[in-house]
Amino acid sequence: MKINLKLLGGMLFMLPLTMAAQSPISGFMKAKGEGSITVTQSREDYSDVFLVPNKVNSVPVFNKVTTKSVSLYAEYGFSDRLNFVVSLPYIQTTGEATPATLANNGFENERSGFQDVSIYGKYKIKSYEVMNGNLDIIGALGVETPLGNYDVDEGLQSIIAIGNRSTDITGLAIANYKHNSGIFAIGQVGYSLRSNEVPNALISELKLGYAASVIYGDIFIANQLSSSDGVDILGQGFTGFFPATRVNYTRIGANMFVPIVKGFGLTAGINTYIEGRNLGDSTGAYSGISYSF
């Protein structure tokens, strides 16, 4: 089955913006002048936390944490080779600390606000016809920086902080192989330099999926390994400043997109952690609507 990859590229933007647990960059390029705007809403929650050496079954202080977000995501093809991607999430985290615990510690059960805006440029270095398909080599470079004035230094209150207040510079190398049948595989590896004591991190993602003009679907496994100069929560060096913690994870999930009419489409996905270090064992889902032009 020969499909129109350019049309497909124009439809795919997929930003499952369930935080940083999935690469913000898709492996697909938009053609010059094409773009998309996507709005998603997501929800995830956790009561288990990956601590070292053991997972604990209740979030300290807050017992259970729910994170909801509304994210705006836009992608535009400056040229066939150069795309820009902008995203901005608004996040609300809600804990379930008891009234007594809140009163004793002066804590609150909710934090919300605009989190970090990210701007990426991605450049298709080379496209190559190979093995009954197409191989794209893409390089991406982006910066992510806090937009809202949210706090991260409120001691254990910051267990439910909406972000790390760090400015990250991330470089990604992406290889996207699409078979003419519509099946594709995308591998990404990258490195993220982070401020505000947040450990730098090696990130990687592998995605397998099927993309046709009527439907898109993928499954992925995403991984982050933080520099070991980060500290463990409640471990040596921990001062209650959560951005400095060493956050590692392996997350799996699935994404889907269905074009509806006149450039509009619906997207949805689910994801969960299978292993982690210093983060909540959350499971989440998102849905959204997008418009392509």
Add this chain to the structure above:
Amino acid sequence: MKNIYKKFGIGLTLCSVLLTATSCENSSSYEDELPSIANIAVSNDAFSTLEAAAINGGVAGVLSNSNPNDASGDYTVFAPNNSAFARLGLDESTLGVLQTPFLTNTLLYHVSNGNLPSSAIAANGTSASALGGLTRRFVSRDGSLFINGSKIIATDITAENGTVHVIDKVMIATGGNVVESAIALQSASVFKNPELSYLVEAVVYAELAEALSNPAAKFTVFAPNDQAFINLGTALGLTFDEPADVRMIDKDLLTAVLLNHVFAETSKDSFTSELNAGSYDALGSDTITLGTYNNGVLTVRGSGNTSPANMVIPDVQTTNGIVHVIDQVLLPL
């Protein structure tokens, strides 16, 4: 040139597959690591009140890290479990009845510098706590080892930054003498609501404050709580609305009654772990009769009590004695 990209692309794909697969976060990579003392409290459901107390008292961060005040970098913590806190009516939702500085000091009293393994603990020995060096003492009773009045029910839980032993009662030390300790309660420095207010008023009225402040003594004191005095007033046909109302009682009588709340033996104070059923001479003319030792407490009775008093806060260590707060005033015949 094309081949370079092709190889690069295939290499990159392989690389990402390998990275994703092999760098997967895996608990086995740190299963040999030991949890910190704070982590043990957080990880164990039996310590959820201690966890909340440590967070509330501001010591969770301290007990996450190595001890800067000891060459070994270690702490030893005698950790009260949830049942221990529950004896005082304390759990995660009620900890707020305590003043935070008192809570912090109480936690520090459970901590000492360096490792103190159970093999190094011997009856009649003592151990200096992290609360200004106030010492705790070890007691052997019925084949079990106690620290003060608290039974050590599990030993030698090894943490990255020290050792944890589990105890069945919260240990309390005030750092003041018997009178100062009662005043601390009365002035709401311990609980946010005043306690022992009537007792403090009565001690002042009876002019016993100086005697009970004697730094050379080692008193064993049974301290009736406020409700005990209010009930006494009712029994005497009086209405006690405020502590000053104890002055309705004849001063000499009240003095005699108060002296019946202190063991005549003032050279050796006693935790519950050191007390047995029987009659003991009081500083006053009466005797104090203790019931059978039962799960860390004993009942207490004066000659005139129709039913024995219960200990509501046993084993409060002061600098010149041990105070057991009870729920009735001990009465002479």
